Amino acid sequence: MYINEKIKKLLEERLKQLNKLRPISSTLLLKLKERFEIEMIYHSNAIEGNTLTLKETYWVIQQGITVKGKPLKDHLEAKNHQEALTYLYDLVEHGNSNTISEHLIRSLHSLVIQDIDKNIAGQYRKVDVFITGTDHVPPSALEVPHKMLELITWCRKNYSKMYIVDFATELHHKFVHIHPFQDGNGRVGRLLMNVFLMAHGFPLVIIQKNDRQKYYRVLSAADQGNYKALATFISQAVLKSLNIYLDVLTPSKEKENWITLAQASKYCSYSQAYLGKLAKDGKLEAIKLKKNWLTTKEAVERYSKKE
Template sequence: MIEARLLNRLQRKKTQLDDLRPLPAAAVRRLNEQLTVEWIYNSNAIEGSTLTLKETQLILETGLTIGGKSLREHFEVINHKQAIEYVEALSTGEASITPFHVRQIHQLVLTHIDDDNAGQYRNLPVYITGTAYEPPEAWEVVHLMSEWGDWLNGPALLLHPVERAALAHHRLVAIHPFIDGNGRTARLVMNLLLMYEGYPPTIIKRANRRQYYRVLAQADEENESPLVNFVGRAVERSLTLYLEACTPRTAPPASEDEWIPLREAAQGTPYSQEYLSLLARKGRLEAIKRGRIWYTTRRAIATYRASVG
């Protein structure tokens, strides 16, 4: 399901990261603090939170109440942090991930927001706004979640870890086992499965919300490759960030390995900046996005050119 070029990059970067273990504690701590804020902000924003990244950081670091923002939005930040801490603890263990853990994560996500339903499977029908997909009836949820656990710890173990995490995420969303909080819970479970296999936490960005919902809808129609590759590109971004933070710099990077904006990278090639941007968005060109600007390396462009002849 993962495109060959993307799979090769994921395997190479994962191997490079594993070769650096044990990772430098100070660098990992700083990066984890940054990614935790971004993870919480983006996951909540996808679900409609109006808090900014800076406001999210202030709530986490100071406990301040942000004027004009709802109490629910504040609890969504605090709860998500506690859920991440639970996921981090689980990821270092050896136990299989089961529906019990999914319910525990959901309970943390909805604590003080909807205590009656936190950690409880729904007993009512639910509808997903903006999609024709209809989740299963409430009476089917217990059985479907049991099947999800059997699949996750059976046939899914034969999949690449990124494929397994992406598909587990989609199957959870498709079951929609809870009244509320399904998306946040599914993304936490996805990261739990990735971290369990030694991958860094991966962020689905608010800016990519439309594409995220589009690939989920395609997966509803049994076309799962777009979702798997979408998640794979997000995993690659996290691997790149960790490699940059943890790789010792005894000398400046070789010029062909230096990250440069696509505008600069396009110079001297047969490709326009717009075409390179398209390749980056599709995951066909190794690239990372910082803010609103895509970056790649000259080596990545050379690799792409060689692959297409």
């Protein structure tokens, strides 16, 4: 397994908590879905150089507003990404997501690229590419069809054998490693891993723009066959989404209060710095707010008990 047992347990616990809250009121669910949609569109596009801010993304998507001074392409990318997300949600709701196929991957790509470059939408690349900022050189265009077939075979063989977060991690990397399209690989890769995570009940998982450097670093490690760092990175993003869902959906009287790590260190025998390390490693339930980690008294107690 790529992620350690502790992180897996934490994810499973949180997912169980979330499932206990189901069925979720449809108004709340819709609000959460909207919020995650906008954030995913913003972050996933911004990682690739789209200049719309989170607010502007909201205006474009929810209000249909055109932002003065921002390129048409950035607007189209936002709208396209939204359509791709609708397709993804539909797949997950109708339970077809277990059957990965080249058709599914090409369809996601078609939606992401559609009106931007019709000639490449849904088509594997005919040219060789490179990825700026990395040493990895994707396979030649001639090899892409074969590599994609291998990827599908790998998925079908390993889907039920691996822990889902490990599977989503390796799939994501294998896909962006091949870089089958001329453009849009990063975005399609992030949608693809969500197809499987969401089919397992996880909320939409978002890789944040601010984490771009780390994301590239852990992808490079995966190029060398080391999946641990990438899997931990992805599981932290999974945990973040779960925490937001739980925070919004838990009735306030049952809610645990967020406290700083300095406050938390008073409830246990760990130092503030050690708690910070645990939070960073995903071993302690915690969220990061403006560079500061927050946890709860109960989370610290749960961790102490387990140790």
